Amino acid sequence: MQPDTNSSTLEPLVHKLAYRAELNAEDRAAILALPFTLKTMERGQYIVRERELATQSCVMLSGYSIRSKVVATGDRQIVAIHMKGECVDLQNSLLKVADHSVQMLTPGKVALIPRDEIIRLTLERPRVGHAMWVDTLVDGSIFREWIANVGRRDARTRVAHLLCEFAVRLKSAGLGDETGYELPMNQEQLADATGLTAVHTNRTLQSLRRDGLIKLSSGILKVLDWEALREAGDFDELYLHHKV
Amino acid sequence: MQPDTNSSTLEPLVHKLAYRAELNAEDRAAILALPFTLKTMERGQYIVRERELATQSCVMLSGYSIRSKVVATGDRQIVAIHMKGECVDLQNSLLKVADHSVQMLTPGKVALIPRDEIIRLTLERPRVGHAMWVDTLVDGSIFREWIANVGRRDARTRVAHLLCEFAVRLKSAGLGDETGYELPMNQEQLADATGLTAVHTNRTLQSLRRDGLIKLSSGILKVLDWEALREAGDFDELYLHHKV
DNA sequence: CGTAGGCTTGAAAAGCGTCAATAGGAGTGG
DNA sequence: CCACTCCTATTGACGCTTTTCAAGCCTACG
Numbered sequence: 001m002q003p004d005t006n007s008s009t010l011e012p013l014v015h016k017l018a019y020r021a022e023l024n025a026e027d028r029a030a031i032l033a034l035p036f037t038l039k040t041m042e043r044g045q046y047i048v049r050e051r052e053l054a055t056q057s058c059v060m061l062s063g064y065s066i067r068s069k070v071v072a073t074g075d076r077q078i079v080a081i082h083m084k085g086e087c088v089d090l091q092n093s094l095l096k097v098a099d100h101s102v103q104m105l106t107p108g109k110v111a112l113i114p115r116d117e118i119i120r121l122t123l124e125r126p127r128v129g130h131a132m133w134v135d136t137l138v139d140g141s142i143f144r145e146w147i148a149n150v151g152r153r154d155a156r157t158r159v160a161h162l163l164c165e166f167a168v169r170l171k172s173a174g175l176g177d178e179t180g181y182e183l184p185m186n187q188e189q190l191a192d193a194t195g196l197t198a199v200h201t202n203r204t205l206q207s208l209r210r211d212g213l214i215k216l217s218s219g220i221l222k223v224l225d226w227e228a229l230r231e232a233g234d235f236d237e238l239y240l241h242h243k244v
Numbered sequence: 245m246q247p248d249t250n251s252s253t254l255e256p257l258v259h260k261l262a263y264r265a266e267l268n269a270e271d272r273a274a275i276l277a278l279p280f281t282l283k284t285m286e287r288g289q290y291i292v293r294e295r296e297l298a299t300q301s302c303v304m305l306s307g308y309s310i311r312s313k314v315v316a317t318g319d320r321q322i323v324a325i326h327m328k329g330e331c332v333d334l335q336n337s338l339l340k341v342a343d344h345s346v347q348m349l350t351p352g353k354v355a356l357i358p359r360d361e362i363i364r365l366t367l368e369r370p371r372v373g374h375a376m377w378v379d380t381l382v383d384g385s386i387f388r389e390w391i392a393n394v395g396r397r398d399a400r401t402r403v404a405h406l407l408c409e410f411a412v413r414l415k416s417a418g419l420g421d422e423t424g425y426e427l428p429m430n431q432e433q434l435a436d437a438t439g440l441t442a443v444h445t446n447r448t449l450q451s452l453r454r455d456g457l458i459k460l461s462s463g464i465l466k467v468l469d470w471e472a473l474r475e476a477g478d479f480d481e482l483y484l485h486h487k488v
Numbered sequence: 489c490g491t492a493g494g495c496t497t498g499a500a501a502a503g504c505g506t507c508a509a510t511a512g513g514a515g516t517g518g
Numbered sequence: 519c520c521a522c523t524c525c526t527a528t529t530g531a532c533g534c535t536t537t538t539c540a541a542g543c544c545t546a547c548g
Binding site: 051067069071072073075076077079080090091094095097099100119122123124126127129130132133134136137138139140141143144145146147148150151152153157194195234238239241 | 295311313315316317319320321323324334335338339341343344363366367368370371373374376377378380381382383384385387388389390391392394395396397401438439478482483485
């Protein structure tokens with residue numbers, strides 16, 4: 001089921017898009033034929049910074065990245081996390097000036113594709129354009145769930161929800177499943193993603209551990225009771241639209 | 245500048261999309277030629293409910309609507325507000341099963357367009373597809389700002405931010421400006437949009453009034469000091485991508 | 489062996505939520 | 519024109535979740 005995981009081709013993107021809409025062989029070939037620059041990124045390195053002009057789109061080939069915004073008090077809110085195969089910067093590049101930053105969470109490889117090439121491809125091959133559009137709609141769905149998560153859930157629920165989302169998304173990227181995975185974020189980053197402080201995130205994780213839902217140490221998360229975690233996190237994967 | 249505001253044609257949609265990408269006369273005509281059902285909606289009426297199958301997309305011709313999600317505790321989070329010209333249900337209809345509800349905030353008219361017709365149009369006229377895609381990307385940008393708003397800003401800042409967003413969006417829809425507008429939400433709805441309680445929203449509004457930033461009574465908001473409100477709300481309209 | 493980054497802990501304060509009661513205003517019907 | 523009702527706004531007192539600040543502790547790694 002897992003496609004070519006060669007980290008030097010756009011195969012992960014094809015895999016992702018083919019999941020969003022039906023693509024024929026020519027469509028796939030056209031995506032693979034996109035010109036791109038391969039770039040090896042370090043942990044913490046910025047792909048785009050807020051207010052910059054973005055002229056390239058970025059596809060994750062390996063590693064993880066986050067999108068974040070900084071508010072007036074200097075606090076940071078992580079608004080999305082991206083993994084293999086995801087297009088992290090269509091948003092910024094199509095809208096020209098970046099309204100948020102994108103930064104590597106771990107080391108990894110990315111493919112930088114000129115914006116104009118993406119646009120050309122979508123105009124020439126409307127089905128590819130449709131797949132990208134649908135993918136953008138799914139991103140939107142995740143954003144909406146995150147709004148609800150930080151807006152209306154308490155700390156414990158928020159954290160559990162995030163851990164559940166990770167499990168499901170990592171599974172479909174072939175990087176984990178409901179029994180556990182490698183969590184690429186530290187507690188401060190979890191806090192920034194859930195709108196909490198690092199201290200409270202720590203206490204919340206302890207509460208989840210104490211109740212036997214998870215085991216988490218040195219970046220390895222073990223889900224001890226998936227159903228309980230799912231319930232604690234008010235998690236319903238519908239919004240991920242994984243089975244289209 | 246304002247287009248035909250006839251509330252029985254898709255002109256508001258053309259206006260909106262033409263703002264997102266360049267459309268020629270044929271593109272515009274094709275949009276206007278989309279088959280649709282005109283529907284007059286009452287306040288509070290649902291356009292789509294969470295988990296329903298959505299087969300139609302909905303364009304707002306007049307009035308306001310909200311998207312919302314309900315969490316396990318029964319609390320509601322409003323994740324978006326829509327006004328004239330906006331396509332409120334591409335998200336749900338392209339993704340087939342609705343991951344959130346859409347409901348009228350005020351009475352108004354909407355045009356229901358079969359999903360397949362939208363897809364057909366975007367495949368036949370990639371430029372129209374591109375415009376819709378960009379529009380979806382802007383929606384995403386607004387979602388991200390809302391995540392930051394409810395995740396990292398305090399009550400006063402959140403409310404002020406929302407009031408600022410309204411001013412700018414209403415202005416571009418020709419329904420108000422930075423000096424004031426008709427606010428189509430009550431305090432409970434403001435609370436649901438900002439992730440606060442109605443009581444605390446009330447106190448927050450009073451604080452903004454006391455400081456001479458706004459005047460708000462019976463649904464009419466007057467902005468007494470735009471610069472101060474903007475600052476109080478940590479508001480920077482970049483994320484609305486209004487000047488493409 | 490020392491340092492740095494991340495994790496953990498405690499105590500106190502703050503912000504926001506909860507509960508419950510009151511007030512105001514618009515519309516309705518007598 | 520008044521009485522009634524419904525919906526929304528307002529207020530007060532209290533409690534709880536989360537934040538803040540500050541210190542200490544691990545563990546990986548050079």
